[in-house]
Amino acid sequence: MPAAANRPARLVAQRRKPRPVAFWLHNLFGLKLSLFMAFVCLTGTIATVAHEIEWLYKPAVRASAFTPGTEDWGAMWAAAERAYPQATLTGIGSYDRSHAAYFAKSIAARDASGTDFTIYADLGTGHVTGHEYGRSLQDSMRALHYYLFIPRDVGFYLVTSLGFVLLGSLVTGLIVYKKFWRGFFRRPRLTRNLRTLMGDLHRLGGLWSIWFAAIISLTSIYYFFEWSGLDWNSQTPRVPETHYVETASAADIARWTAMARAAKPGLAITAVALPYAPGDPVIVQGHWQAVLVRERADAVYIDPVTDRIVGTRTAHAMGAGERIVHTADPLHFGTFGGLATRLLWAVFGMVLTGLAVSGAYIYAKRTRAALGEARALRFLDYLGAWKWPSVALVTIVPGIAFLFW
Numbered sequence: 001m002p003a004a005a006n007r008p009a010r011l012v013a014q015r016r017k018p019r020p021v022a023f024w025l026h027n028l029f030g031l032k033l034s035l036f037m038a039f040v041c042l043t044g045t046i047a048t049v050a051h052e053i054e055w056l057y058k059p060a061v062r063a064s065a066f067t068p069g070t071e072d073w074g075a076m077w078a079a080a081e082r083a084y085p086q087a088t089l090t091g092i093g094s095y096d097r098s099h100a101a102y103f104a105k106s107i108a109a110r111d112a113s114g115t116d117f118t119i120y121a122d123l124g125t126g127h128v129t130g131h132e133y134g135r136s137l138q139d140s141m142r143a144l145h146y147y148l149f150i151p152r153d154v155g156f157y158l159v160t161s162l163g164f165v166l167l168g169s170l171v172t173g174l175i176v177y178k179k180f181w182r183g184f185f186r187r188p189r190l191t192r193n194l195r196t197l198m199g200d201l202h203r204l205g206g207l208w209s210i211w212f213a214a215i216i217s218l219t220s221i222y223y224f225f226e227w228s229g230l231d232w233n234s235q236t237p238r239v240p241e242t243h244y245v246e247t248a249s250a251a252d253i254a255r256w257t258a259m260a261r262a263a264k265p266g267l268a269i270t271a272v273a274l275p276y277a278p279g280d281p282v283i284v285q286g287h288w289q290a291v292l293v294r295e296r297a298d299a300v301y302i303d304p305v306t307d308r309i310v311g312t313r314t315a316h317a318m319g320a321g322e323r324i325v326h327t328a329d330p331l332h333f334g335t336f337g338g339l340a341t342r343l344l345w346a347v348f349g350m351v352l353t354g355l356a357v358s359g360a361y362i363y364a365k366r367t368r369a370a371l372g373e374a375r376a377l378r379f380l381d382y383l384g385a386w387k388w389p390s391v392a393l394v395t396i397v398p399g400i401a402f403l404f405w
Helices: 002-015 021-031 034-048 050-057 073-083 137-147 152-160 162-176 194-208 210-227 250-263 320-333 339-371 381-394 396-403
Strands: 088-093 105-110 116-121 128-133 268-273 282-287 298-302 309-313
Touching (some): 034 050, 034 137, 034 320, 034 381, 050 137, 073 116, 073 128, 152 162, 152 210, 162 210, 194 210, 194 339, 250 282, 250 309
Antiparallel strands (some): 088 268, 105 116, 116 128, 268 282, 282 298, 298 309
């Protein structure tokens, strides 16, 4: 009797098709690093809209209505000088807020004690709206997303290497999900158990985020190689080291921005950067004619002593490599279309976060069913040896590093 009773089970086991290699690879790519992947996706999502979040609770970063292209950069600089006469001003502009008319400009400054801080000025009125010491929410979230507040050579490689993991999950997921194109409009089964519902939502979210996962994974892989030494940037022109200036006057800022607009008619200026070191020129940065590039892609380089233009950078005339350099950020963070694309990126960023979480949940439920009721699967046990390193990587390590950052 025992042998006869066990025969059907053996027959079922023999008839069960082996899992394809792509299935195991999909689990491997998306499972063991699921906690870390969810953390990185979540912090990146918050970083994408961190400026807008700041706008809601920080009045100093808000600007009144103005017509783009009419900003009086010299007037904003002069207002900052009047408001903080003891400070040394070192630059004006914000690469990430520049495309939005509702954001104030930020002026980098150093107080009498040598501490850096930020002054905010309203583009519409030219008046100072406030100042801030320390790092903003956006700075903090980007740093956490980029390198976890730990040494950059370690953190940046850890984060960007997830691009390979995400791309592997995407490819293997499409292989495992046969005829996946039929599932775009398949409704989740709401009347079944939670395991079934999570599986349906996981597949549906994965399908609709194919394009987004491809963009994020490929740009992350590019960042990985860029940090490894890949450099497609053009060389910045040099000026005599004796022409170094640490600060400038409002008249200088007004003159340099006028020169840049004359060199590139219609240039939407986004920042004026003073020299970082001897030999560096003044750089008036902005956006001019090209599409899908970051706001500082175009530039006019000026000798601060002779007022001579020593070079320019033109986005629509760049080679393929340098164009990729200036396209990666807008694609990764969705900044190329203003608030609409930022919000779209935030939505799909949450979808990716949910995919990491739901994939882990599905695997945990499947493992628990395979083990039977005799052995309970405790929280995060599905991570195996990756359990505590993953927990430390997203909690203890950034927390301690932040205290000393």
